[in-house]
Amino acid sequence: MTQITNAKNLASSLIQRMAWESQCKPLLKSYGVAISLGAEATKLKLFNEFDKSELYAQKFITNLHNHYLDVLYSGDCTLQIFKEEKLKFNSLYESVTAITPAKTIATKFFPYGVATDxxxxxxxxxxxxxxxxxxxxxxxxxxxxxxxxxxxNINPKLLRESDDVTKFLQKYSSITAFTDIPRQYLDMVCLNPEDCTIEFRLDTSSAVAFKDIEKLFAELRVAFRDLLPPSHKPNILKQPVNFFPLIDSLYTNKNCRVCELSFISADGYVHSDRDRNKTDNGDIRMEDFHIGGVDKCEITPYKISTRWPSSFNPKLKYDYELSLNSTFRELSKLEEKFLGYAVITACPSISDMEEILNLLKTEDELSKVS
Known part of the structure; x- marks a missing residue:
């Protein structure tokens, strides 16, 4: 591929993977990139600049390539973790390291996404x-x-058409929409010898249906198992780590902001609070109902989204998000409450991902599934 083609693939993939308003847009501006109205318009403008100047394309690659690799190895994902015994893990790790990926159109474009055409x-x-x-x-x-x-989520102010539908939508500050357009997904499996865990990361943090999430995890596990020798296949991935016990600890964690919470109150009513944009600090625990904490309010949380501060550099700060999305139905179970996956959003760096993994991989829960 030429430098211009590489720059276009980088720009397209970076803009797709990194949160636009809070991360990608200010990051591009910090490198002197001219921003247009919205992500798509900025991408098209970049493509025009690359066609005019191969030197500009090379400069863009030099400045942004490592940022892209960072978000590729972290990014938005739905995460499931398995813990294996050390001897079994070491044997598994050795088998996987000997595997060579087959050459496909995806390997041709990697680390970037396959072009739309x-x-x-x-x-x-x-x-x-x-x-x-x-x-x-x-x-x-x-x-x-x-x-x-x-x-x-759609910002109607960025819609460029001048038809009646667009004019109607522009009366709203934001719109939540649902898409089912085919696209490339780069799911990931990560083997960590330090704690003998296997992480399965779906390349989405916005899947709507629980059945879709379960189906996608099953497909990824099958694809991973198919790489292994027959002796390994029946003896691994028996029970994922349970994240449900972490919901309470996230609610009381002072290092994050709680931006969404669903819970049952002492009188048996179901409540859902959300504060992503309403207040400056965006923490629903600052509302009157939550002052005093879980014990005083006598609430039982079952779904939570938390935001954590980080930065590209001292001047470019952002938040990334961790969500544990259980259901009211889970609370009614007499046996141990279970949540087998976590959702990570707007996480643009490996160091941020490591912070999340340190929260999720508690010794207590890892020991139960090893």
Whole structure:
């Protein structure tokens, strides 16, 4: 690929993967990139600049390539974690390191996403695309062309059409929409020898249906198992780590802001609070109902979204989000409450992801599934 093509693939993939308003837009501006009205318009403007100047394309790659790799290895994901015994894990790790990904159109474009014009050539089967060891962890990227229902937020002010529908939508400050457009997904499996865990990361944080999430995890586990020798297949991935016990601890954590919470009050009523944009600090625990904490309010949380502060540099700050989305139905169970996945949003760096993993991988829960 030429430098201009590489720059276009980088720009397209970076804009797709990184949160636009809070992260990608200010990051691009910090490198002197001219911003247009919205992500798509900015991408098209960049493409024009690349076509005019290969030197500009090279400069863009030099400045932004490492940022893209960071968000590729972290990013938005739905996460499931398995813990394995040390001897079993070491044998498994050795087997996987010997695997070589087959050459496909996804490997041709990697680390970038397959271009839209070539998407029809991408298989709907979940296939190993790339393998790498980074910071002692083994990362496996699996590519597929799939369609699932995802939630997306639209800023009507950025709509450019002048028809009646657009004019009507522009009366609103934000719109939540649902899409089911085919696209490439780069799901990930990460093997960590330090704690003998295997992380399964779906390449989405906005899947709507629980059945979709379960189906996608099952497909990724099957694709991973298919890489292994027959002796390994029946003896691994028996029970994911349970994240439900962490909901209470996230609610009381002083290092984050709680931006969404669903809970049952002492009188048996179900409440849902959300504060992503209403107040300056965006923490619903500052509302009257929550002052005093869980004990005073006598509430039982079952769904929570938390935001954590971070930065690209001292001047470019942002938040990333961790959500544990259980259901009211789970609270009614007599046996242990269970939540087998976590949702991570707007996480643009590996160091941020490590902070989240440190929260999720508690010794107590890891010991129960090892």
């Amino acid at each position: 070539d998407l029809s050539a991408l298989s709907e089967k979940t296939e190993l695309t790339f393998k790498a060891v980074y910071n002692g962890k083994l990362y496996l990227f699996f590519s597929t062309n799939r369609t699932i229902t995802e939630r997306t």
